[in-house]
Amino acid sequence: MGLDVNHKISKLAAGLYFIATPIGTARDITLRALDILASADVITAEDTRSMRKLMDIHGIALNGRPLLAYHDHNGEKVRPKVMQYLEEGKSVAYGSEAGTPMIADPGYHLAKQVADAGYLVTSAPGPVAFITALTLSGLPSDRILFEGFLPNTKSQRCSKLSELSEIPATLAFYESPKRIVATLKDAALTLGGERSAALARELTKKFEEVRRGTLNELLYSVTEHPPKGEIVLLIDRARSSLVNQDDIDDQIRSALDKMSLKDAADMISAATGQPRRTIYQRALAIDKNDDG
Numbered sequence: 001m002g003l004d005v006n007h008k009i010s011k012l013a014a015g016l017y018f019i020a021t022p023i024g025t026a027r028d029i030t031l032r033a034l035d036i037l038a039s040a041d042v043i044t045a046e047d048t049r050s051m052r053k054l055m056d057i058h059g060i061a062l063n064g065r066p067l068l069a070y071h072d073h074n075g076e077k078v079r080p081k082v083m084q085y086l087e088e089g090k091s092v093a094y095g096s097e098a099g100t101p102m103i104a105d106p107g108y109h110l111a112k113q114v115a116d117a118g119y120l121v122t123s124a125p126g127p128v129a130f131i132t133a134l135t136l137s138g139l140p141s142d143r144i145l146f147e148g149f150l151p152n153t154k155s156q157r158c159s160k161l162s163e164l165s166e167i168p169a170t171l172a173f174y175e176s177p178k179r180i181v182a183t184l185k186d187a188a189l190t191l192g193g194e195r196s197a198a199l200a201r202e203l204t205k206k207f208e209e210v211r212r213g214t215l216n217e218l219l220y221s222v223t224e225h226p227p228k229g230e231i232v233l234l235i236d237r238a239r240s241s242l243v244n245q246d247d248i249d250d251q252i253r254s255a256l257d258k259m260s261l262k263d264a265a266d267m268i269s270a271a272t273g274q275p276r277r278t279i280y281q282r283a284l285a286i287d288k289n290d291d292g
Helices: 030-039 048-058 075-087 108-116 129-137 154-164 180-191 214-226 245-256 261-272 276-291
Strands: 014-020 044-046 067-069 091-095 120-124 142-148 170-175 194-203 209-214 229-234
Touching: 014 075, 014 108, 030 091, 030 229, 044 048, 044 075, 048 067, 067 214, 075 108, 075 120, 108 120, 120 129, 129 170, 129 194, 129 209, 142 154, 142 276, 154 180, 170 180, 170 245, 180 214, 180 229, 194 214, 209 214, 245 261, 245 276, 261 276
Parallel strands: 014 091, 014 120, 044 067, 044 091, 142 170
Antiparallel strands: 170 229, 194 209, 194 229
8 A cells, every 4th residue: 555645744844864765575664754755845866766666656746846866976966956955945855776875875975964064864764685684694693794795806805804704793795696606705715614604685575585504505505506686695703613611611700790690691602602501501500609
């Protein structure tokens, strides 16, 4: 069901309104985002054709309002126009082609200039591809580092992966089907082929798929069955194979002084890569022994 455009919508204050747009399924848009699209004085979009299609699906008429393209290649020319509209007291909505503006999409320079000029900058939040992928990946979600697209050349790509190799967080990347084999080869070489990972593609669309396994297993998978569509690659943090039990016991005792047994087990399991049940049982034993 489309938005009832005859519904009384309050006039928006002058300012810049970022809109998160669906990454696939058109219904994955918030009611607030639809309200903004229906009532903003000016619409700007990374891809005006995608924006017009989204508005048509939800029954939102343009009604003669300006619709401006704003992307990485024309930003310097379009920002003065947006500033002029704001000076005239108008509201400006901006949506990237898919997902949340500024998450591997344009918008940063526009937001900064508008904010620096003292105008309102706000957002109607919504879909983010790497967050959606994380929920399906089976990988730890307590810490995540989003790196966007890796460099094009092998040397630069391996250098970047090497920088990230010891970061205690799940690593998130966007990738294309044409580069995914090369990226997985370099990731397996640099980070170790046995590191856990997940590849998600076509999220929220008809052919949504998540492949889970080690980097070596994913490399074999994409070589044998090349994926199509937009890809999110998630890679687990490094896991230490050498565990000093005395060090872990010290960490447990320190944590138990500050938090509950459950929270201590969660934290130390995430930090060491050891099974939570093993850490919990050891923490339980230490807690009982210290109390005794």
